[in-house]
Amino acid sequence: MLCFYVITEVSNPNTIFRRAWMTAGHSDLWNCQATYCTVPYEDLPRLSRATDDLAWLDHTSPELCRIITATSTLNSSDNQLANLEAIAAKAKSLALDLPQPFLRFLQAPELQDKIPTCTACFLALSDDLVPIPDAEGQFLLRFLNDSQSCVMWYLCLGRQGNAGVVASDYFFEPDIFDVMEYEGLKREDIFREAFLCADTFAEFLYRFWVENTIWYSLHEGLPLTTLQEEYRSQINKKLYLKKECR
Numbered sequence: 001m002l003c004f005y006v007i008t009e010v011s012n013p014n015t016i017f018r019r020a021w022m023t024a025g026h027s028d029l030w031n032c033q034a035t036y037c038t039v040p041y042e043d044l045p046r047l048s049r050a051t052d053d054l055a056w057l058d059h060t061s062p063e064l065c066r067i068i069t070a071t072s073t074l075n076s077s078d079n080q081l082a083n084l085e086a087i088a089a090k091a092k093s094l095a096l097d098l099p100q101p102f103l104r105f106l107q108a109p110e111l112q113d114k115i116p117t118c119t120a121c122f123l124a125l126s127d128d129l130v131p132i133p134d135a136e137g138q139f140l141l142r143f144l145n146d147s148q149s150c151v152m153w154y155l156c157l158g159r160q161g162n163a164g165v166v167a168s169d170y171f172f173e174p175d176i177f178d179v180m181e182y183e184g185l186k187r188e189d190i191f192r193e194a195f196l197c198a199d200t201f202a203e204f205l206y207r208f209w210v211e212n213t214i215w216y217s218l219h220e221g222l223p224l225t226t227l228q229e230e231y232r233s234q235i236n237k238k239l240y241l242k243k244e245c246r
Contacts, residue, residue, distance in 0.1 A: 016135055017196040021207065022151055022167040025118040025215045029235060035119060036151055038195065045234035049227065050206035052101045057114040059227045060213060067220055068116045075112035078122035078147075087125055087141065094129065096139060096157045102201040106143070115208065118215045120147035129157070130172045133188055140172050155201060165204040168194040
């Protein structure tokens with residue numbers, strides 16, 4: 001008796017999306033002169049502190065804490081998280097696991113208070129999970145919006161447990177995509193325009209947090225903490241080496 005086995009390649013965020021980071025704000029950090037700039041993923045500093053317990057959120061100077069308290073944070077009055085329980089139930093029915101750091105953060109305003117945002121981003125969940133075309137078992141869940149919808153960030157979920165973060169200039173949700181009336185764009189094309197910007201939610205949140213805290217520190221003339229200086233020095237080294245190699 002002959003047995004035949006069909007081997008299928010399992011899609012994951014690395015094979016679906018291009019890789020890059022989306023940095024926010026006019027800043028000397030990445031020499032960004034726009035509201036958002038795309039950073040090649042290979043240029044990003046390595047992260048050794050982005051642990052799932054989110055304890056690194058407490059590594060902020062007292063001076064910067066006072067500024068953060070008086071400015072825009074991810075604990076925004078614009079947040080739209082009322083459907084979290086329904087989304088979690090839908091994910092479970094599809095055999096998808098929402099990352100614990102993700103659930104904890106979205107349920108904790110005191111943690112959201114610790115993350116400043118120089119572009120007034122706010123937390124907002126999709127009404128439903130969005131299937132990725134031609135990627136069976138892969139879904140997107142929007143959780144973060146730029147204040148002007150310049151960029152949206154989505155959790156990329158798969159039944160194999162991968163949960164990266166994808167940045168997009170366009171809404172993936174079919175109904176919102178239609179309402180936005182993006183000129184000259186077909187919805188199936190926007191998936192190729194998006195970027196996988198982090199392999200885990202904790203990695204994304206750490207990089208978003210540290211870059212925004214550096215932005216505020218530089219703009220307020222505050223000394224950088226050891227953690228911030230460590231991150232910026234890695235960037236400066238990368239940029240210097242790229243310049244020397246030209």
